[in-house]
Amino acid sequence: MHDIKFIRENPEAFDAGLKRRGLEVRSAELLAIDAERRRLMSEAQEIQARRNKAAKEIGAIKSKGGDASAIMAQVAADKEEEELKDAAAKILNLDLENALLEIPNLPASDVPDGKDETKNKLLRTSGEPPSFDFKPKAHDELGVGLGLMDFDAAAKLSGARFVVLKGALARLERALGAFMLNLHTGTNGYLEVNPPVLVKDTALYGTGQLPKFGDDLFRTEQGHWMIPTAEVPLTNLVSGEILDDAKLPIRMTALTNCFRSEAGAAGKDTRGMIRQHQFQKVELVSITTPEQSEEEHNRMLNCAEEVLKRLGLAYRVITLCTGDMGFSARKTYDIEVWLPAQNAYREISSCSNCGEFQALRMKARCRKAGEKTTRPVHTLNGSGLAVGRTLVAVLENYQQADGSIVVPEALKHYMGGLEVIKP
RNA sequence: GGAGAGAUGGCCGAGCGGCUGAAGGCGACGGUUUGCUAAACCGUUGUACGGGGUAAACCCGUACCGAGGGUUCGAAUCCCUCUCUCUCCGCCA
Numbered sequence: 001m002h003d004i005k006f007i008r009e010n011p012e013a014f015d016a017g018l019k020r021r022g023l024e025v026r027s028a029e030l031l032a033i034d035a036e037r038r039r040l041m042s043e044a045q046e047i048q049a050r051r052n053k054a055a056k057e058i059g060a061i062k063s064k065g066g067d068a069s070a071i072m073a074q075v076a077a078d079k080e081e082e083e084l085k086d087a088a089a090k091i092l093n094l095d096l097e098n099a100l101l102e103i104p105n106l107p108a109s110d111v112p113d114g115k116d117e118t119k120n121k122l123l124r125t126s127g128e129p130p131s132f133d134f135k136p137k138a139h140d141e142l143g144v145g146l147g148l149m150d151f152d153a154a155a156k157l158s159g160a161r162f163v164v165l166k167g168a169l170a171r172l173e174r175a176l177g178a179f180m181l182n183l184h185t186g187t188n189g190y191l192e193v194n195p196p197v198l199v200k201d202t203a204l205y206g207t208g209q210l211p212k213f214g215d216d217l218f219r220t221e222q223g224h225w226m227i228p229t230a231e232v233p234l235t236n237l238v239s240g241e242i243l244d245d246a247k248l249p250i251r252m253t254a255l256t257n258c259f260r261s262e263a264g265a266a267g268k269d270t271r272g273m274i275r276q277h278q279f280q281k282v283e284l285v286s287i288t289t290p291e292q293s294e295e296e297h298n299r300m301l302n303c304a305e306e307v308l309k310r311l312g313l314a315y316r317v318i319t320l321c322t323g324d325m326g327f328s329a330r331k332t333y334d335i336e337v338w339l340p341a342q343n344a345y346r347e348i349s350s351c352s353n354c355g356e357f358q359a360l361r362m363k364a365r366c367r368k369a370g371e372k373t374t375r376p377v378h379t380l381n382g383s384g385l386a387v388g389r390t391l392v393a394v395l396e397n398y399q400q401a402d403g404s405i406v407v408p409e410a411l412k413h414y415m416g417g418l419e420v421i422k423p
Numbered sequence: 424g425g426a427g428a429g430a431u432g433g434c435c436g437a438g439c440g441g442c443u444g445a446a447g448g449c450g451a452c453g454g455u456u457u458g459c460u461a462a463a464c465c466g467u468u469g470u471a472c473g474g475g476g477u478a479a480a481c482c483c484g485u486a487c488c489g490a491g492g493g494u495u496c497g498a499a500u501c502c503c504u505c506u507c508u509c510u511c512c513g514c515c516a
Binding site: 038041042044045046048049051052054055056057058059060062063068071072074075076079242363365369370372373374 | 441442452469470471472473474479480483484485486495496497
């Protein structure tokens, strides 16, 4: 959420940021509401101060057995007026908040401008796509061929966009999750967290999925929402807190299932495991001071890249342009892994710096020891990595002509020493 | 699911409808004392919003004692609703 004070002091910068996102300018409209609401608030407060004083006088007079009816009449009139102003101010406060909640974060100055993904900027590539002396198969063909990946069974149980993994592939997914978690909790220094995957509205408002994107989520009959990413519970862990600057950055990681309705993706990636309603993901979340967040963003990106390097997978990193960034982000790097069967790089991680945007929504602040003023923290999140898509990448990149899969060196230990997955 | 108890500041804990932003204790911070440590003593110690101040410091006002309503000239204190926590019973991975 945006700080109305910032908009008050920097209306042109605010509008310029919205324009870069391809949106209409809003500062004039917001500031008009703001001015009116502040006027009403201070008027109501003045009356309240008067009433508080009068109430004390009444108490004093009555305790001496005197007659306070004159003051009481005045107070009654004041009260009526105050209630009117209060009610009006309350409505405007809500109007303002609702408007602010629906406005996305402003892009950082170094984010490339552009309407859509065609304007994203390549940052670097790493590794060589493998060459095959046969036509590489798609991961779903490989998995089904091995008899260890079953979309029909999943459809029977749950419908489209689900999968059943068995045997060595089920284990491979577990191995990938464990491998990533070990890397991040070990050398990368993240704290492992096992959070709920069902959360309340407030958590989703905090990270920005609500109020605008409820359609992308699953909701239980009891009113819980299923998390679309562990970013939601992990980041909201600091909601409402005032953290000591010295304790930052806080780095957390979690392996969870993620649930997405894929409402807007009808017909997209219908084959295979690329786009599922339920998938596993290892998430990285950092909570930092405002000064630290940019450096932390790069660090996080490196942590995610390290997973692919150790798995020996080719990838590239791109900086998303203003038009392709998510709602809460001020800057985002995507990592795309090479998929031989698609002959293309496909997204496997997204690392975003949200600046103070989420912190303002969830009232997460920090403070230097000994200082009075609090500041909103900065929040960052990134996939490290999407486990399901990593499994897809391993299958396609490590496939052999006979349809068997070589287990990457880094995973052998997790696979109980298994070298090759074959039927 | 049934029955009961509770929710107060960083923590513990008191609180008659007005003198309570909130006693007391602990912790933390600053200081005095001290060869060092310990101890003792003194002081400070919430957040947000609005206004003032170029800004930091600071000053004024308002709100907040789980949340939201209500009663009252006046509510942490009375009433209603909700949420959460705890205990016991049942069920259960």
